[in-house]
Amino acid sequence: MQYVRLGTTGLKVSPICLGMMTYGSPQWRDWVLDEAASRPVVKHAVDLGINFFDTADTYSAGESEVLTGKFVREFCRREEVVIATKVFNPVGMGHAGSSNPLPLAARRPNMDGLSRKRIMHAVDDSLRRLGTDYIDLYQIHRLDRKVTIEEIMEALHDVVKAGKVRYIGASSMYAWQFAKAQQVAKEHGWTRFVTMQNHYNLAYREEEREMIPLCRDQGVGLIPWSPLARGFLAGNRKPGDAVSGETSRAKTDAVALKYYYQDSDFKVVEVLGQLAEAKGVSRATLAYAWLLHKGVTAPIVGASKTWQLDQAVAALQLKLSDDEIAQLEAPYQPHSVLGHT
Numbered sequence: 001m002q003y004v005r006l007g008t009t010g011l012k013v014s015p016i017c018l019g020m021m022t023y024g025s026p027q028w029r030d031w032v033l034d035e036a037a038s039r040p041v042v043k044h045a046v047d048l049g050i051n052f053f054d055t056a057d058t059y060s061a062g063e064s065e066v067l068t069g070k071f072v073r074e075f076c077r078r079e080e081v082v083i084a085t086k087v088f089n090p091v092g093m094g095h096a097g098s099s100n101p102l103p104l105a106a107r108r109p110n111m112d113g114l115s116r117k118r119i120m121h122a123v124d125d126s127l128r129r130l131g132t133d134y135i136d137l138y139q140i141h142r143l144d145r146k147v148t149i150e151e152i153m154e155a156l157h158d159v160v161k162a163g164k165v166r167y168i169g170a171s172s173m174y175a176w177q178f179a180k181a182q183q184v185a186k187e188h189g190w191t192r193f194v195t196m197q198n199h200y201n202l203a204y205r206e207e208e209r210e211m212i213p214l215c216r217d218q219g220v221g222l223i224p225w226s227p228l229a230r231g232f233l234a235g236n237r238k239p240g241d242a243v244s245g246e247t248s249r250a251k252t253d254a255v256a257l258k259y260y261y262q263d264s265d266f267k268v269v270e271v272l273g274q275l276a277e278a279k280g281v282s283r284a285t286l287a288y289a290w291l292l293h294k295g296v297t298a299p300i301v302g303a304s305k306t307w308q309l310d311q312a313v314a315a316l317q318l319k320l321s322d323d324e325i326a327q328l329e330a331p332y333q334p335h336s337v338l339g340h341t
Ligand SMILES: NC(=O)c1ccc[n+]([C@@H]2O[C@H](COP(=O)([O-])OP(=O)(O)OC[C@H]3O[C@@H](n4cnc5c(N)ncnc54)[C@H](OP(=O)(O)O)[C@@H]3O)[C@@H](O)[C@H]2O)c1
Pocket: 018, 019, 020, 021, 022, 031, 054, 055, 141, 171, 172, 197, 224, 225, 226, 227, 228, 229, 230, 231, 232, 234, 247, 248, 249, 250, 282, 284, 285, 300, 301, 302, 303, 304, 307, 308, 309, 311, 312
């Protein structure tokens, strides 16, 4: 494995990050693997040289963080690995994700969002669940528009200065919001975000308009989520038929149904399949290779089987020509903005 710098930081990460949302409790999502089923997949990732793990407090109501910490202790040296986690969403089995929040009546005060109180509490909860003294990369899962950016950035700076967090990162938001947060931090001498975890894959490319050029200009590391469009790009879904997918996730992941399934998205999958066949690789390998050619530091891959990780790592060796990239991009049709609060 050739490790790369994460943005302009001195951190060295594998150019494939393992997304830990897949591991935790199937009580949270049908397609999530429990500890026993997760262990060989995560072990295989470590054997392949992956040292970068992305979880969140909200995944499986904290169980994903618990397993992340446990597997790191079992398989790795803590000082070698980079553990990223997130704060914003509520932590509870009933929470169905940023794009499908709990009904107002079911929400409790101070249990989500990015107030100073919530950040201070959430970081301690994450450290306890992870069973570690510090978090390498602490990310805001979304922007809390009800809290001032000054309150958010100062609280994040303070958890860094308290030694609980090494670096901070952000996730899906508008480019102007990210630029404002960075500017406010700079003006006050507070810690700035070093990474952007955004929604970017061959079936969702709206981030190419503003966020990606901004991050590349500023040296912010790009670590996109759902690089296979939640498995959609693997070609295991059918147009207009949400329940006949080929895997548990393909049958039950309602978010994928909401985000993709445009006619043009299926066309993307078709062209991806044709070029993958011509190059003798899987659709997944080609989809990851495309991202790596677009200046991404490390796609955050989801994997429910060990062979899927082999296909992710194979992308690191796959070279694409400009013509091939243009071929893959040709069928794309714009989407409305997906995945912001
Ligand atoms: N910041 C955010 O808001 C946000 C949002 C979403 C995700 N994330 C992060 O991003 C990570 C990845 O997200 P994701 O799981 O949606 O990513 P993804 O890579 O787009 O999808 C992963 C799914 O694709 C299928 N798959 C993977 N490799 C495959 C292969 N080689 N061939 C065929 N199918 C394959 C697997 O599903 P099957 O079980 O169907 O095989 C797997 O669960 C998460 O774990 C999390 O850390 C962050």
